[in-house]
Amino acid sequence: MSENQKKQTKTPKGEQTRTLILNTALDLLAERGYEKTTMRAIAEKAGVSLGNAYHYFKSKEHLIQAFYHRTHEEHLVASLPVFEREKSLKARLLEVLRLKIATLEPYHEFAGVLFKTAADPHSPLNPFGHDAAPVRRDSIELFETLVSGAQTRLPTDLKAELPYLLWLYHMGIILFWIHDSSPKRARTYRVIDRTVDLIDRLITLASNPLMRPLRKRSLQFVAEIRDLELAEG
């Protein structure tokens, strides 16, 4: 589905070590959270030197870049059957979001940090920034698949921006989930139910010809956000 991953290592041995370090890191992160997972602990548990860990990952934050990537892949695989099964936009969106949360759930403990630097333009972790561009593209692509394969009829201008809009929305849901400490994350799932319903209605409303001016204006604003990202890429 994506051809973005050029090999990061030059030898099989290197590849092996890189994977080892990453797996070890993800284990520790899920177990202890971000702050308490030190680079030294990762290196030690993986049986490599500290410097070696830094050979494969430029910084601790870059490990998280890899996390983005891996969970996205997982989520994608889980979502494909949904696209086979469900044909309405609403049902697709609902399922895909639920799957996203389910995919991330093991990492809730340290997920705060995932978005920690979401707002920092200089951070490599910034999902809007340059370093995250490949993952972001893949992630938005999933919503393109979601929209393009849905039966719902949409105005073309809205249809063009909808994948990106839904991606933004899904980021919002993740943000909610991060702050959600309710049992079994019940709150997040409820919010998903409600907002998906809401979005479905809003789309219907926005598709009304009478709404054209307001819709145009809204979409113009969305485009502005998109441009911003390009500018800092």
Add this chain to the structure above:
Amino acid sequence: MSENQKKQTKTPKGEQTRTLILNTALDLLAERGYEKTTMRAIAEKAGVSLGNAYHYFKSKEHLIQAFYHRTHEEHLVASLPVFEREKSLKARLLEVLRLKIATLEPYHEFAGVLFKTAADPHSPLNPFGHDAAPVRRDSIELFETLVSGAQTRLPTDLKAELPYLLWLYHMGIILFWIHDSSPKRARTYRVIDRTVDLIDRLITLASNPLMRPLRKRSLQFVAEIRDLELAEG
């Protein structure tokens, strides 16, 4: 306007030192940005020991808490005349947002970090979290003033949630501004113009009796976000 600031020091001397450290820190932060402003540099320039800086500010991040507070005060003072002068919701909102950006502008360089941990529930910097509650209250209060003094007629349910909604919106604008590197921040000001207009229209639309069900549902969602904050406070 707020009675949230209990003295943090026990003696006049302490108060003086605290202020000195804070001012020095804000100077350096505006000048060099967050990462390049070390606690040692702050202490040195302020002429105190490193440990002393930590006596008054629990951590580097807590310095930013103080920043929130100070810029809010500044923004509030600048906004009061607007509330005298402008009576329409739209005009008030427009001016208040412009003033907010103008207030923050000197700190654009390090502003990324302001919101850096916005998404991290554990961080004291988290504007939704416990530590930031006083500043957040004050900040929302400003939008209460903005709404309650406006002449615009609103459904009561919407009117109740609008201050909080506008506060969220203003956070979004700041997020945009942080990522905006256009000359004179032209983009941000344009986005403010457009979104304020958009919001004004949306409010009109939402006030339409026909929209009642959709409005109710949307407001229910907003309440959910609000509750989330309470839960982690």
Add this chain to the structure above:
DNA sequence: TCACATTTCTGAACATGTTCAAAAAACTTC
């Protein structure tokens, strides 16, 4: 004014993210 308590202040020590020169291992070429 003196003794005691509290607050302010210091400097050293520690933990952790990060860098780097150089050794060891793996790979390539002839």
Add this chain to the structure above:
DNA sequence: GAAGTTTTTTGAACATGTTCAGAAATGTGA
């Protein structure tokens, strides 16, 4: 298979956020 090159790996060193025991200064009550 040997020489040379590239990649992998190491361990020590550094910078910075943070902590802490205790000294110095300040405030308080008799």
